[in-house]
Amino acid sequence: MKKLFYLLFFFSVVVNAQESALFEEGNTAYSEGNYEQAIERYNSILEDGKTDVAVHYNLANAHYKLNHIAPSIYHYEKALQLAPNDEDVRNNIVFAQNMAIDAIEETPQSQFSGWMESGYALFSVSGWGWTAVTFVVLFAAFFLVYYFSSKPVLKRAFFIAAVFFFVLAIGSVFMGYSRQSFEESQEYAIIFSEEAEVLSEPNVRGAEVFVLHEGTKVQVVEDFQQWSKIELANGNQGWILQDTFRRL
Structure with missing residues (x-):
């Protein structure tokens, strides 16, 4: 039992060391302007199941530098989920959202x-x-x-x-x-397709209600096969193919 404990402890130390090394490599690549390599390093950390505010935040920054609208907004939103009061994330996500085409006014809250x-x-x-x-x-x-x-x-x-x-x-x-x-x-998603048709019903015969563009944040109301019913901040609803967005 003790050998198993030491083995697990050693394994966790090795994994953490690898993640720290990848994070530092990503930071170095970012500081040198090699944003693609930085993205690759940060994604490697996330692929191992690690969820961290700093990783999502730096990944969002790297995508923003490359004008990747949807990925930058997505990872800023992921960082906000982990740290809702982080001022740096809140400030930077505004700049990323300004790149998005769709300007949707929110329904006033009570x-x-x-x-x-x-x-x-x-x-x-x-x-x-x-x-x-x-x-x-x-x-x-x-x-x-x-x-x-x-x-x-x-x-x-x-x-x-x-x-x-x-x-x-x-x-x-x-x-x-x-x-x-x-x-x-509250289940939200970010549109990743350059353009995504929103239809009146969950099939290709449905009438087009409106069109969304990458980077727009939507709320997923329900799922039906490969379709999802979404709602915008202004209350507009419709059905959209699930491969056009990525859930937060």
Whole structure:
């Protein structure tokens, strides 16, 4: 058993070393203006199943330098999924989106929806979970002090503090659950085809509703065979072939 542990440990060290080497090679190629080679190195890391903000971000930058609209937007979006509050990613994705042809105005959100999404973005699902655990620990600590305290003033103060942290713990659990439900219900994709027809029904006989171009972000509503029903930020819907886009 111990030999197996050492073997697995050695293997993980080797893999991490290889990924670090590929990442550094990609960075070196990027700094020298060899963007194609940088892309190759970064993609090699992703092909091994590694998901990392820096890899997606640098890969997006390299594609942007080569005016690859869809891949640059795609990898900026992947980086945002991993780090929603990263200012560098948020700033750079705007430049990439400016290369896209389709200018789609978003349907205005209600104020409540905006507040909820801002709340979701504060932490990941696991982050909300750890926040809830922290508040539970604080609740337990203040409750114990309240329980064993003999002075009425202190008991009242610690009881109020315990209730406060208990409410925050419940709120954190709710936010974490809500964010998870929100993420599971929101499946997005980036159009990779230079042009993609969106039809009224999932077959080639459907009437053309509109045409999308590479780099446009769509929400995947449902799938049917090789077709998917998509929705734009402005609410427009239609059916599109699945080989014209790449899911985030």
